[in-house]
Amino acid sequence: MAKLSLRGVVKRFTDHTVCDGIDLDIESGQMVCLIGASGAGKSTLLRCINLLEPIEDGEIFLDGIDIAVPGLDPQAVRQRIGMVFQSFNLFPHMTAIENVMLAPRRVHRRPRQELLPEVTGLFTRFGLADHMHRYPDQLSGGQQQRVAIVRALAMKPELMLFDEITSALDPQLVGEVLDVLRLLKNSGMTMVLATHEMGFAREAADKVCFLKDGRILEEAHPKILFTAPCHPETAAFLARTLK
Amino acid sequence: MSGEGAVAGPVPSRRQVYEDRQRRRSLIIAAASTGAVAAAVMILIPRAPGWDRVQASFFNWDVFASTFPGLLGAFMTDVAIFAWCAPAIAVLGLLVALARDARSPALFPLRILGAAHTDIFRGVPVILTVYLIGFGIPGLGLPRPWNSPYIWGSLALTLTYSAYVAEIFRSGIESVHESQRAAAQSLGLSDRDSMRFVILPQAIRRVIPAQMNMLIALQKDVALLSFIGPVEIFRQAGVYKSLMANFTPYVGAAIIFLCITIPATRYTDHLLARQNRERS
Numbered sequence: 001m002a003k004l005s006l007r008g009v010v011k012r013f014t015d016h017t018v019c020d021g022i023d024l025d026i027e028s029g030q031m032v033c034l035i036g037a038s039g040a041g042k043s044t045l046l047r048c049i050n051l052l053e054p055i056e057d058g059e060i061f062l063d064g065i066d067i068a069v070p071g072l073d074p075q076a077v078r079q080r081i082g083m084v085f086q087s088f089n090l091f092p093h094m095t096a097i098e099n100v101m102l103a104p105r106r107v108h109r110r111p112r113q114e115l116l117p118e119v120t121g122l123f124t125r126f127g128l129a130d131h132m133h134r135y136p137d138q139l140s141g142g143q144q145q146r147v148a149i150v151r152a153l154a155m156k157p158e159l160m161l162f163d164e165i166t167s168a169l170d171p172q173l174v175g176e177v178l179d180v181l182r183l184l185k186n187s188g189m190t191m192v193l194a195t196h197e198m199g200f201a202r203e204a205a206d207k208v209c210f211l212k213d214g215r216i217l218e219e220a221h222p223k224i225l226f227t228a229p230c231h232p233e234t235a236a237f238l239a240r241t242l243k
Numbered sequence: 244m245s246g247e248g249a250v251a252g253p254v255p256s257r258r259q260v261y262e263d264r265q266r267r268r269s270l271i272i273a274a275a276s277t278g279a280v281a282a283a284v285m286i287l288i289p290r291a292p293g294w295d296r297v298q299a300s301f302f303n304w305d306v307f308a309s310t311f312p313g314l315l316g317a318f319m320t321d322v323a324i325f326a327w328c329a330p331a332i333a334v335l336g337l338l339v340a341l342a343r344d345a346r347s348p349a350l351f352p353l354r355i356l357g358a359a360h361t362d363i364f365r366g367v368p369v370i371l372t373v374y375l376i377g378f379g380i381p382g383l384g385l386p387r388p389w390n391s392p393y394i395w396g397s398l399a400l401t402l403t404y405s406a407y408v409a410e411i412f413r414s415g416i417e418s419v420h421e422s423q424r425a426a427a428q429s430l431g432l433s434d435r436d437s438m439r440f441v442i443l444p445q446a447i448r449r450v451i452p453a454q455m456n457m458l459i460a461l462q463k464d465v466a467l468l469s470f471i472g473p474v475e476i477f478r479q480a481g482v483y484k485s486l487m488a489n490f491t492p493y494v495g496a497a498i499i500f501l502c503i504t505i506p507a508t509r510y511t512d513h514l515l516a517r518q519n520r521e522r523s
Contacts, residue, residue: 079431
């Protein structure tokens with residue numbers, strides 16, 4: 001059984017259809033990359049999976065259980081799914097470690113003392129040990145984004161969503177964030193990325209989906225999709241972006 | 244820019260010479276124009292036909308000196324009323340702001356109440372509220388401590404000011420970007436915890452300068468309670484005025500208010516300027 005399955009997911013904003021019947025299966029431990037032009041629906045799809053946006057139609061199965069049932073309490077679902085955003089969205093009034101400990105403390109009711117070794121371990125693992133007690137505005141973009149990843153990981157999610165997490169970074173800072181993603185993949189995390197980093201998708205993804213106008217036009221292993229795309233739209237998009 | 248002073252050494256640069264000259268010129272012009280205005284005021288006002296009478300009844304030193312200590316004592320009443328109203332206003336204002344944004348249907352009555360509160364108390368002049376509550380509620384024939392104008396006057400001020408304060412809190416809450424709420428929710432935090440730990444701390448910080456302005460206004464409006472009884476500074480000044488047939492005590496009262504409000508206003512401006520710098 002797939003870790004996450006989308007069946008006919010439709011998302012509309014007033015009269016504009018952003019996701020137009022999306023089907024997708026993600027196996028446990030897989031890294032799936034969503035590629036496509038801005039506005040293709042990649043980010044909205046991730047927000048729908050995390051129930052930040054209610055969907056109009058379709059089903060989203062997490063471990064075979066539909067989490068898109070209207071009226072379901074989204075809180076329990078979101079605790080199992082981590083999300084990292086393009087603009088980091090760290091809480092600016094808290095230090096890095098407070099950002100990371102807030103949700104485990106409030107949601108899992110675990111005391112600071114108990115969390116400390118575990119959280120410190122996460123910071124160390126991602127090369128952030130020196131920055132634990134800094135505020136977000138004292139960190140570089142790459143460091144902030146890594147803290148945001150640590151913050152999501154501290155909730156021990158079963159699935160991680162990454163919404164163009166390197167798009168707001170200076171080019172020389174992209175590498176350190178991508179390294180974190182590689183580390184996560186090697187540890188067996190199930191991951192879905194909306195990304196413009198074609199090189200990374202090609203090298204690390206287990207599956208790449210090309211989205212256009214809210215539909216998945218083509219999904220394949222990166223080796224196939226990047227070298228011999230079946231759909232002419234995919235070929236045209238790749239020709240434009242890889243130039 | 245920063246290295247300029249160090250590099251300049253004994254020989255000032257062309258631009259420094261020019262800027263020094265400009266600065267000297269501006270200083271001289273500012274001093275001359277200020278002097279001219281001050282001289283005009285000092286020469287022209289005393290030549291007005293009623294000046295002698297105004298001076299005797301508003302700026303009488305002897306009256307000032309003899310009433311000032313009494314005024315200061317009465318001002319302590321203002322300070323006390325301010326001191327218990329301000330925290331009450333902050334708490335009630337925050338509760339009303341939160342009530343107005345409550346989403347649970349069970350809390351719908353609270354939303355209506357919050358909206359009615361802001362509409363009514365922002366729409367009625369403060370003095371009217373003070374009169375209506377200050378005279379109206381003790382008029383119910385309440386027993387001894389409960390007919391005190393201090394209680395009901397303070398309640399009137401608290402209700403009025405919390406309506407404004409609530410709106411300022413609300414604007415602060417709305418100014419926190421949606422993405423902060425999304426980040427909090429994506430971590431599995433409840434709406435309540437998102438508000439308490441993520442949204443509110445940022446919102447409150449942003450509106451501190453605006454709330455300081457409300458405190459300054461409250462500080463002055465405490466004097467309105469004099470109309471329903473408490474002998475605070477304005478009332479005390481009125482008593483002295485009648486006793487001495489002289490308006491100087493009012494000037495003394497104004498000076499006492501200014502001693503508090505001017506530093507407070509400057510401090511608020513300083514906070515605002517710092518906040519603007521931080522955001523840019």
